[in-house]
Amino acid sequence: MHEKCGVVGISLSDRGAARPLYYSLYALQHRGQEAAGIVTHDGFQQHDHVGTGMVGDVFDQEDLDQLNGPNGIGHVRYPTQGGLGACCAQPFSVSFKSGSLGLSHNGNLVNTDEVRQELADLGHAFTSNGDTEVIAHDLARNLLEEDLVRAVKSTMSRIHGSYSLTIMHDETVLGVRDPQGNRPLCIGELEDGYVIASESAAIDTLDGELIRDVKPGELVVLKPDGSGYDTYQLVERENTAHCFFEHVYFARPDSVINDELVYEVRRNLGEALWNESGVETDVVMPVPDSGRSFASGYAEAAAEDGADVEFAEGLMKNRYVGRTFIMPTQDERERAVRLKLNPIKSTIEGRSVTLIDDSIVRGTTSTQLIELLRDAGAEEVHVRIGAPPIVAPCYLGIDMATREELIASDRSVEDIRDHVGADSLSYLSIGAITEALGKDDTDLCLGCVTGKYPYDIEGEERDRDVTRPTIGSPASADD
Ligand code: AMP
Numbered sequence: 001m002h003e004k005c006g007v008v009g010i011s012l013s014d015r016g017a018a019r020p021l022y023y024s025l026y027a028l029q030h031r032g033q034e035a036a037g038i039v040t041h042d043g044f045q046q047h048d049h050v051g052t053g054m055v056g057d058v059f060d061q062e063d064l065d066q067l068n069g070p071n072g073i074g075h076v077r078y079p080t081q082g083g084l085g086a087c088c089a090q091p092f093s094v095s096f097k098s099g100s101l102g103l104s105h106n107g108n109l110v111n112t113d114e115v116r117q118e119l120a121d122l123g124h125a126f127t128s129n130g131d132t133e134v135i136a137h138d139l140a141r142n143l144l145e146e147d148l149v150r151a152v153k154s155t156m157s158r159i160h161g162s163y164s165l166t167i168m169h170d171e172t173v174l175g176v177r178d179p180q181g182n183r184p185l186c187i188g189e190l191e192d193g194y195v196i197a198s199e200s201a202a203i204d205t206l207d208g209e210l211i212r213d214v215k216p217g218e219l220v221v222l223k224p225d226g227s228g229y230d231t232y233q234l235v236e237r238e239n240t241a242h243c244f245f246e247h248v249y250f251a252r253p254d255s256v257i258n259d260e261l262v263y264e265v266r267r268n269l270g271e272a273l274w275n276e277s278g279v280e281t282d283v284v285m286p287v288p289d290s291g292r293s294f295a296s297g298y299a300e301a302a303a304e305d306g307a308d309v310e311f312a313e314g315l316m317k318n319r320y321v322g323r324t325f326i327m328p329t330q331d332e333r334e335r336a337v338r339l340k341l342n343p344i345k346s347t348i349e350g351r352s353v354t355l356i357d358d359s360i361v362r363g364t365t366s367t368q369l370i371e372l373l374r375d376a377g378a379e380e381v382h383v384r385i386g387a388p389p390i391v392a393p394c395y396l397g398i399d400m401a402t403r404e405e406l407i408a409s410d411r412s413v414e415d416i417r418d419h420v421g422a423d424s425l426s427y428l429s430i431g432a433i434t435e436a437l438g439k440d441d442t443d444l445c446l447g448c449v450t451g452k453y454p455y456d457i458e459g460e461e462r463d464r465d466v467t468r469p470t471i472g473s474p475a476s477a478d479d
Contacts, residue, residue, distance in 0.1 A: 005090070005397075006031030007104040007185070008202055009073040009166030009173040012193035013226035016040070018067035021074040024195070024202035025055045030252060031106070031198060032076035035089040039102035041171040042069030046100040050075075050089045070193070071173050071224050073166040075104035078399055091168075092132045096140045099170045103139075105132040106198055107162030107183045107397040110457045114471040115158055135159060143169070152176060152219050153234045160468040161455055162243075162396040162445075164214075166196055173222040176234075180241035180454060181216030182396050182445055184257050193226030199255040210256055216240050239464065241445040241454035244433050245398055248387045249358045253293050260438070263293050268436040269386045269428060270297025270356070277426030279354055279382045280307045283347060285314040287357035287369060294386040295356040309354070314347040314376075315369065330364070337368040349377030359387045360427075361400050363407035366420040374421075383422040388430050389413065392451040395460070400448060 006028030010017045021038045036058040037050030047067050051058040055076065075090040093102040109115075109131040116126060116134045124137045138158060142151035148169055162182035167174040175196035177185045188195045188203030188210050195203055200210040214220055217235035222228075243250075246257060253263035273294065284302065286295035299311035321340040353373055360366050370381045389408035394400050403409045407416055417425035430449060434441050442464065447453035452463035 005078050005104070005106040006076040006198045006202075007073070007106050007164060007166045008075075008195065008197040009104070009168065009175055009222065010071070010190075010193060010195045011173050011222035011224055011226045012070040012190070014192060015070060016068060017070050017072035018064045020190070020195070020206050021067075021072050022055065022059055022064060023205050024197055025074045025076050027202040027205040027252075028076050028198055029055055031250070032078040035077040036075065037089055037091050037104075038067055038072055038074045039091040039093050039168055040067045040069040040072035041100070041102075041168055043171055046093060046095070046102065046168075048091065048093050048102070050091065052089060069171065070226060071168065071171045071222075073102050073104050073168045073173060075166075090132060091166075092130075092136050094136050094140060096143075098143050100168075101136055101140055101143075102168040103132055103136045104166045105135065106164045106185075107178065108395060109134070109159050109161035109163065110395055110455055111160040111468045111471070114468075118471050131159075131161070135163070135165070139167070148172065148174070148221070149219060149232050149234070153232075156217075156235055158469055158471060164198060171224045173224070175214050175220040175222075177214045177216055177218055179217035179235040179237045180239070180445075181213075182241050182243050182454075184242075184246055184251065184255075185214040186256075187211045187214055187220055187229070194222050194229050196220055196222065199251055199257070201252045201255045204254070213258060239454075240439075240443045242437075242439065242443065243396065243398070243445045244437060245359075245387070245394070245448065247437060248433075249290060250398060258437070258439075265436055266293035266358070266386065267297030267300075269432065270294035270299075271301040272432035272436060273356070273384050273386055273426075273428050274298045274301035274305070276429060276432060277384060278302055278305070278307065279384075279424060280309060281354045281380065281382055282351035283310045283312050283314065284354045284356065285312060285347070287355060287365065288313070288315055288317040288341070290359075291355075291357040291386070294358055298354075298356055298384065312347045314344050314353065314373070315341045316344060317341055330362075333362075333364050334368055337365055338372070341369065341372070343372055343376035345376050348373055350379060351377075352380035352382070353378045354382045354384055355422075356384050356386065358385070359390060360385055360407060360416070360420075361390055362405050363416065363420055366422070370421045380423045381421075382424045383417075383420065383426075385425070385427045388427050388433065388449040389416070390448050392448050392460075394448050395453065395457050396445060396447070396455065398448075
């Protein structure tokens, strides 16, 4: 079970949280199109509405009207292959002896089975095989004996993997980020309250101000009356493991992560791509929308170097088609690319083209687009990719593909070039990524491009000294 999602939590002084939560989920829709949900608390009881589909389909006026209370959390869930049982939609909510709990999770635990097994042995009954329910049960159990902050800390010492969580315990909204900060989470101020969200674009949508990122290992507790928040650095680690792919593909370009606007990072990566493997062609063309900021940085750097290249849109996107990954079979994925993108012949015919995208995963998009460009009359098609080859799966919350499906897992760049049918193909180096993000590789998760992970994952290599907690023995816990 992979969970690749967007989360939000809001506390307001004097108005219902449902609508602001709804707008923030719209702002985070790119992080998950499979399901959406909101849980609020009105001071007496919890209200929830969760459903499958896009945010606009899941909620109507009546649903929002019954989500009473100034405090709440929300979630959008990423599409996974094979669909989703309603049991796995979030926020996950549960009532127990010391109150109610709601949980929204972005990320993926890698020791779920161990923790679930231990809780099951203690009599906890699970309704899903997801990791979020495991976190909820563990926290509920700790809350029977400890205060909120200690209970969160105890749960953090038992779970291993990536997690950015928004949690609601009765009417108190919390945000927690895993000790290595793999997935983003930030905090913002509104005129009449506070918000915790996966990305700052959600705060912008509410006319709020980004305060800062939630620190890795930090807990943020919003005051239920919207007057402020408290923070607790529950776990401290020497190194972080921020996911570089958030900056390359997943996050919105208008979001700020680690104090950097994602758009600028992508433009810098585009510039690096030109410096590392620029090729002078008649036209530079992005794969919309993911390649756009890379292509603009690339074309600008080319122009500064005196290259005679034109930056042009040659592929038009049908914006009503969802992400290709929703399609479960290869045949459907191929058709989806054609449904999604149509060439503009006049910018392509008789010209040499550099096609720029952020990444190649299975190779479906590049193969289809190169064929499309050739059919539209391109004389040469050179492909430049704003990330290194993706050679290994992501276990930490981005649904990429299995190792077998990844085109670069067992092929050289030259083999891939041949496979996708390009005249030339170059990827960006890992060094360019670390430079553009201003981080050492010891502070990033580069698992999908190195095959070595900053978490202890069964059957995979590690890139640092990290071990999963021994469940059942709190003294030897993770942190
Ligand atoms: P593929 O066609 O399998 O090679 O996928 C590459 C295309 O999918 C690129 O255009 C990327 O922008 C996009 N992409 C990369 N990673 C993901 C992901 N995790 N989910 C959905 N799309 C992705």
